[in-house]
Amino acid sequence: MLRFSKDHEWIRVDGSIGTVGISHHAQAALGDVVFVELPEVGKSVEQGGEAAVVESVKAASEVYCPVAGTVTEVNEALPDNPALVNEDPEAGAWFFKLEIADKAQLDGLMDEAAYKAYLETIA
Amino acid sequence: MAADPAQTNDIKTTPLNAAHRALGAKMVPFAGYDMPVQYPLGVLGEHKWTRDSAGLFDVSHMGQAFITSTDGRHETVARALEALIPADIVGLKLGQQRYSQLLADDGGVLDDLMVTRSQASADDGSLMLVVNAGCKDADYAHLRARLPAGIALSVREDRALIALQGPLASAVIAGHVAGAERMAFMTAASDRFDGIDIHISRSGYTGEDGYEISMAADKAEAIWTALLADTRVKPIGLGARDSLRLEGGLCLYGHELDPTTSPIEAGLAWSIQKRRREEGGFPGAARIQRELRDGPSRRxxxxxxxxxxxxxxxTEIRARDGRVIGEVTSGGFGPTLNGPLAMGYVEAAFAAVGTELDLMVRGKALPAKVVALPFVPNRFFRAAKA
Known part of the structure; x- marks a missing residue:
């Protein structure tokens, strides 16, 4: 199950490890992604902190971390194939995995239904 | 991810607004207008389509105006405009178009514009101007304040403007405007498009061959629809328009040009013809002539x-020793180049092709070098000499 932030990141939790990416809505708003910059493994990131960068032809956007943690792995396929963010944003185009510092922070995120309702309110 | 900025109120629309929405365009506010930034094809695909085939652009937000001399003489209206811009307008031939800049008294650029003399000598004493959407109100106020008695400004908000750009543009246009494929680059004519009165010029702002077509606002959709019915043509939004002109090394007002930049700093000396360089007689002539002679301080x-x-x-530009020497004015990703690219101003000593620089991106120095413009060769059409 994916949980979503108001900044349009998602996180999938498996034990203490979270996998983070950007939502389908986010990739559609960005348009064609041409560059991805990933964090270094071992970096500790605050909740809401800047963790990665995604750029379309026109603009650069930060990817914020939905919960605090320490980066354990990054998706090495993305820098060479940034278009994957457009093609498979909520699975294959994950950005990084992290060791979650405080799982209680997950409670503040939205499930898919709540995120859908949230998108309606900002449309 | 940051949310999209909120839409502003009081936004203007072009005569093609409904057509853009029907095509599924993503609309954004631009220079006070509700404009298509991209269609479902997307910026990358639209950019490549324009380079390979023919892209159709709504540029009706741009300002179209005429200045007209009451005496009906070309020289009178041309001299009046020459007092405000550095191009040779007196020497424009019938049907010829020139790129120039509206200059402030210190030689800074107030706007860049196209100036066209009609191909019909009966229209003499009149010049057509096309100016930037974001500058047009200030431009018109400037023209009204500075043009002498006997020269009238007529703003044509009742007209639309579309551009067809790309290597197949002339083959497409030839099916609607007889003989348009033989027009030379930077020439213009009054003509008919499937029977509709138009002004057409062989020009554009993508680095490709192409045309700009001006028509009465209520005829815009008929021409737009007729062109889109051709399978070689797709609609192109402002996103690809920007990446195309950036690859083409073309200045965009508010980025490469503003009241602090001179045409010489901007590399636009080519747009100031010999007689004007020698005679001066335009705003900021002393500075511009000095920069032509001694070189500007930045380029x-x-x-x-x-x-x-x-x-x-x-983005801050630094010399290899860490000193700040300039700033990026436009930067992004070039779909045809298939990589990042930028334009900016640097101190003149760092402007030579091959100079190594650093770009400060998110606190890190990214190595870069100065390269010749354009990034992608321009493919403007030059008519064969008879």
Whole structure:
């Protein structure tokens, strides 16, 4: 199950490890992604902190971390194939995995239904 | 991810607004207008389509105006305009178009514009101007304040403007405007498009061959629809328009040009013809003649970052010793180049092609070098000499 932030990141939790990416809505708003910059493994990131960068032809956007943690792995396929963010944003185009510092922070995120309702309110 | 900025109120629309929405365009506010930034094809696909085939652009937000001399003489209206811009307008031939800049008294650029003399000598004493959407109100106020008695400004908000750009543009246009494929680059004519009265010029702002077509606002949709019915033509939004002109090394007002930049700093000396350089007689002539003679203190350059990271507008440019020597004015990703690219101003000593620089992106120095403009060769049409 994916949980979503108001900044349009998602996180999938498996034990203490979270996998983070950007939502389908986010990739559609960005348009064609041409560059991805990933964090270094071992970096500790605050909740809401800047963790990665995604750029379309026109603009650069930060990817914020939905919960605090320490980066354990990054998706090495993305820098060479940034278009994957457009093609498979909520699975294959994950950005990084992290060791979650405080799982209680997950409670503040939205499930898919709540995120859908949230998108309606900002449309 | 940051949310999209909120839409502003009081936004203007072009006569093609409904057509854009029907095509599924993503609309954004631009220079006070509700404009298509991209269609479902997307910026990358639209950019490549324009380079390979023919792209159709709504540029009706741009300002179209005429200045007209009551005496009906070309020289009178041309001299009046020459007092405000550095191009040779007196020497414009019938049906010829020139790119120039509206200058402030210190030689800074108030706007850049196209000036066209009608191909019909019966229209003499009149010049057509096309100016930037974001500058047009200020431009018109400036023209009204500065043009002498006997020269009238007529703003044509009742007209639309569309551009067809790309290597197949002339083959497409030839099916609607007889003989348009033989027009030379930077010439213009009054003509008919499937029977509709138009002004057409062989020009554009993508680095490709192409045309700009002006028509009465209520005829815009008929021409737009007729062109889109051709399978070689697709609609192109402002996103690809920007990446196309950036690859083409073309200045965009508010980025490469503003009241602090002179045409010489911007690398636009080519647009100031010999007689004007020698005679002066335009705003800021002393500065511009000095910069032509001694060189300006800074210059616009093309910049190629190493690696894949784009350097955006306002990115700081440093010399290899760490000293700040300039700033990026436009930067992004070039779909035809298939990599990042930028333009910016650097101190003149760092403007030579091959100079190594650093771009400060998110606190890190990214190596880059100065390259010749354009990034992608321009393919303007030059008519064969008879």
């Amino acid at each position: 616009r350059v093309g910049i190629l970052p190493e690696g894949r990271a784009p350097a955006r507008e306002h």
